[in-house]
Amino acid sequence: MIDVLYFAWVRERIGVPKESVDTQATSVTELVAELSAREERYAMAFSDISALRVAVDQELSEFDAPLQGVREVAFFPPMTGG
Amino acid sequence: MVVRVQETAFDLGAEVKGFAEGCKNAGAVVTFTGLVRDLASGNLDRMLIEHYPGMTEKALSEIEAEAVKRWSLDDSLIIHRHGSLLPGEIIMMVATASKHRKDAFEAAEFLMDYLKSRAPFWKQEFTSEGAEWVESKSEDEAALGRWS
Numbered sequence: 695m696i697d698v699l700y701f702a703w704v705r706e707r708i709g710v711p712k713e714s715v716d717t718q719a720t721s722v723t724e725l726v727a728e729l730s731a732r733e734e735r736y737a738m739a740f741s742d743i744s745a746l747r748v749a750v751d752q753e754l755s756e757f758d759a760p761l762q763g764v765r766e767v768a769f770f771p772p773m774t775g776g
Numbered sequence: 777m778v779v780r781v782q783e784t785a786f787d788l789g790a791e792v793k794g795f796a797e798g799c800k801n802a803g804a805v806v807t808f809t810g811l812v813r814d815l816a817s818g819n820l821d822r823m824l825i826e827h828y829p830g831m832t833e834k835a836l837s838e839i840e841a842e843a844v845k846r847w848s849l850d851d852s853l854i855i856h857r858h859g860s861l862l863p864g865e866i867i868m869m870v871a872t873a874s875k876h877r878k879d880a881f882e883a884a885e886f887l888m889d890y891l892k893s894r895a896p897f898w899k900q901e902f903t904s905e906g907a908e909w910v911e912s913k914s915e916d917e918a919a920l921g922r923w924s
Contacts, residue, residue, distance in 0.1 A: 702826055702898035703909050752831035754894065768828060768896075772912035775856065775897030776810050776868060776888060 696725070696761065700739070701770035704746065707739040722748050722757045722767060739769070747772055777844065777852050779836040781827065783859040788866055795853050795871045802850040802873035806880040808888055814863040821902045825858045825867065828896035832856075839890040843872070846886065846923075847879040854887065856897065889919045 699712045719725040726743065729736040740746070743757060749768040750759050761767070780786075788809060796805045814820045836854050843852060849872055856868040870887045874880040899910040 699828070701828060701896065702900070749828070749831055749896070752828070752834055754835075768831070770828070770896065771898065771909065772917075773893055773896055774899045774910045774912050775895040776892040 696764060697766045699766065699768040701768065703771055704739050704769050708735055719761055721761055722750065722755065722759050725761060725767060745771060777840050779833055779840060780855045781832050782857060786855055788869060791855065791869065792871060799850045799873035803875050804877040804880040805871060805873045806884045807869060807871045808884050809869045810867045812861045812863050812865050812867055815901065819903045820863050821904065823861045824900040824902065825861065826898045827858045831896050835895045839887060839894060843883045843886050847874065847883040849874050849879060849883055886923055889923065892916045893920065
């Protein structure tokens with residue numbers, strides 16, 4: 695099980711801030727494909743990966759990052775702090 | 777080196793005074809303050825700032841640690857708010873202290889550049905027309921290039 699978190703408009707499109715996902719995905723890309731195949735709201739949120747950022751265990755990562763041993767994955771748009 | 781992420785407002789004057797008084801050996805303190813800017817149309821009702829609890833503090837501490845590696849700093853402080861803010865309200869501040877102003881200025885700019893596009897905050901603007909997520913600017917991303 696991996697905790698998957700969503701922020702900003704990604705959260706709004708998917709409809710929940712956080713969920714536990716039972717997955718065999720070995721990379722973030724695989725997890726995205728798995729979720730997108732599951733329901734339309736995921737497919738919509740993940741339709742343009744270049745508009746998204748991902749954090750793996752609270753570190754900014756690439757979409758090809760492996761998921762072995764990972765507890766938490768978060769998807770969000772580019773950050774707008776400051 | 778302090779990082780604070782909080783919903784409540786803070787007293788800018790008191791924070792800067794406390795920071796400067798805590799840096800007895802520093803000759804220079806630089807501060808930057810970010811405010812909620814109204815829209816060009818002047819109709820911003822409020823801004824909502826969302827963040828990623830846990831990662832936010834971690835990311836800010838890492839950015840601060842990187843600044844300490846690059847410049848000779850006596851101390852630094854980052855305070856960033858989240859939640860609902862009104863136009864003109866203070867969103868955040870950074871302060872850097874150093875022996876000489878050059879390190880303090882440069883480190884403050886570095887902290888701001890990284891904080892804008894590497895710390896997990898997202899701004900949403902509310903007007904009578906509805907809510908819009910603020911889009912990141914390509915120049916904010918490009919600004920990181922000068923530090924690499």
